[in-house]
Amino acid sequence: MEDKTTLQKIKENRHFYYFLVPFLLFFSVFMLFPIIFSFYMSLHRWGGLGQATFTGLKNYMRIFTDSTFHTALKNTIFMWLTSTPLILGFALILAVMLNQKKVKFLKYFRVGYFMPFVTSTVVVGVIFTILLDSSFGLVNFFIESVGFEKIPFLTSTTWSKISIVIVLTWRWVGYNTIIMLAGLQNIPEDLYEAAEIDGGTTLQKFFYITVPMMRPIILFTFILSTIGSFQIFTEPYIMTGGGPMQSSLSVVQYLYNSGFQQFRMGYASALSYVLFAIIFVASYFQIKIGSGEEGI
Amino acid sequence: MFEKENIKTYVFYILLITGVLISLLPFVWMITSSFKTLAEISEYPPSLLPDEVMWNNYVDVFDTVPYGRNLFNSFFVAIMYTFFGVFISATGGYALSKYREAPGRKLFFAVILSTMMIPMQVLAIPLYILMAQVGWINSYPALILPFAAQGFGLFMLKQYIDGIPDDLIEAARIDGCGEFRIFFQIILPVIKPAVAALGTIYFMNNYNLFFWPLIVTNKSIMYTVPVAIAQLQGQQFGIPLHHIMAAATLSTVPLIIIFLYFQKYIISGITMGALKG
CATH class of the missing domain: 1.10.3720.10 (MetI-like)
Known part of the structure; x- marks a missing residue:
């Protein structure tokens, strides 16, 4: 029992791979590949068309000062x-x-x-766009009816x-x-x-x-x-x-x-x-x- | 003493009911607004009930955008996604749970687990490029397939399958039952509650998904409901709030019915992750 080679083990457990393959296939194409490809992309400048130019860590540097x-x-x-x-x-x-x-x-x-x-x-x-509207919103109606001023929820830089x-x-x-x-x-x-x-x-x-x-x-x-x-x-x-x-x-x-x-x-x-x-x-x-x- | 207890009970229920009202009021507002004219929605002070019930809003929204098609897209995509996503999670979860001797099992499990927390936004750019390369922009496969293999789903079903005694499987094997038959005729029926829980969560998540369909569709007939509504909202001049509210109501009501019907499963699905994860 103890001396099985890996190959034998794989063969014995082949159904493990059969069952896992559908998940693994989609996982690899739509999860692992994008993770890696995303990193590759992040080292390039690319406008969506044509050739991408390698720029090294420039994109990351820019983030720090952006x-x-x-x-x-x-x-x-x-x-x-x-x-x-x-x-x-x-x-x-x-x-x-x-x-x-x-x-x-x-x-x-x-x-x-x-x-x-x-x-x-x-x-x-x-x-909530309607509820919080600064002129006709229901929330502002409540706020006004308890005696406060209307709040410009979506149109002010503090309240947004x-x-x-x-x-x-x-x-x-x-x-x-x-x-x-x-x-x-x-x-x-x-x-x-x-x-x-x-x-x-x-x-x-x-x-x-x-x-x-x-x-x-x-x-x-x-x-x-x-x-x-x-x-x-x-x-x-x-x-x-x-x-x-x-x-x-x-x-x-x-x-x-x-x-x-x-x-x-x-x-x-x-x-x-x-x-x-x-x-x-x-x-x-x-x-x-x-x-x-x-x-x- | 008796009095004090009574007051406590009243306050208790008043608080609970106030909370529920806050939870539900926006829905009530959505529904009543969907029957108002555009002018009445932007009236101040606002009125709860419409002056005149505008059934027309529900007709007009189908004229301004292909909303029938959008509703179909949302349901079709969510159903396909749910069946496919749950199925591959069930087979994968079964493999990881019950073939403990298989070489590579731990590695696969660790890799899948480690990606569980990666949000789709991180994958959006490369996935978009991939979709564009294979010509899948504005296609159903692009809406259905990319997020079907979720570590979360696999993990949840694996956990559930872990609870099935190995003896059950061994006994079936001794009786000459093939591996695939074991899965379909023994495992699947036993994990039905977990499958239902995951299925409802997948359906809801996909039906409500916005970020990905927004990126991968740009033709109005391929929009799902959230994208269609967002496009109405995004109009530069004269946002048709009355049509938006009608569209929002139409998209929400089926979901509420599904939720009420499956709520047991949704709640168990959500708490399963919390107590075991």
Whole structure:
């Protein structure tokens, strides 16, 4: 048994390859090849037609001094750092509320909160374009009826980013609530019972049992949100076009503009590699945290 | 004491209901706006219900853009993508789960896993060039195939197949059952819940996909619904908000029905990733 050659092993397990080949084929052509080709492209200048010229690391050097990229990166980081705590904070509170033993209509609440996630981002974008309109938007109607002045959500450089954050929060709270609710249901009931016997208050139970027990799930959702945030594209594309004056331009929209509007394919490839590096650093933590029970 | 408990319960439900209203109000607004005239949508103060129900918006949107075709494209592409993507994830997941002796298994698994977090935007440029080279711009294969092999799907189904006892497969082998028959007649029926969960997630993701169809189509008859709506929104003069809202409603309602029908699977699919990943 021990002395099988690799060839024999391959032959014996040939069905492994038969079963894996369809996936592997499409994975190689549409995933591995683009990853490598993208890097090759990023070392060239290419306008979409004709011959590409090798430029070495020039594209990457340019990214460092490209003020539009810096703006886009700053905007993206702003949207990430403001929306993520809002989303996860609301989601955790909501999940704890929905996890109470005697909540009535739980099924309906869950569906209601989940609905924003089901809808396409484009549809969400067009709805909020109307809702947040500076002259006739419903949100401004509410703001005015409680005595404040209308806010130019989509047309001011300060508010455009915040508008995107509002939409992100609205869309992603329900999704994260569902994940957190599943996590909460995994916390052993007797922990809470023991705390109750010791006279623990609701708040104490939340901070000393719920939060520590939920740490892995919160971390997981945090990393999902981080990765998602660096991919923001549709919301600004639909609602503000990245404006006014690039105030809501995201990294991916800049990538899109460079590649598909200005046809600077090489530069856009370099941008995509920088984006990849940023996301890789973020997801590295997830792999670290998630490993241990991978079962390889 | 009794009173205090009661007030607490009221506040609790008021908060929950307010949250649900915030979640749902934009949908209500979309639907009621889709029956308003263009002038009424941009009226201030806004009105919840239309003065006069404009069914015409739903007719006109099919005249201004080939929206019937766009709806067909979206459904066709999403269905094909779902079946194909889930199928190759199931076979691949089975291979990685149950042929533990196969040389190269760990390497394949590690490579696939390591690409799981790569977003499609990173691949967009080279994929676009590839599509242009093979003449697939404005084609169904370009909309269906590129993101069918997802590490996420493979991993999810592998995890599920890991839970199937090897004895079941061994017993079938001893009975003279071929490897492919084992997969189709034993494994597939057992993993149905995971397949349904992944399938609904794939369908929703693909139906709602915007970035890739935006890049790979430029003829209005090949647009999927999100691109068609975005093009309406992107018009320079006189954005037809009433048509956009009608189009948005038409594209969202089927999805909500699908969601309500499959919600058990969607929710289990999402939480599966969280608790095991």
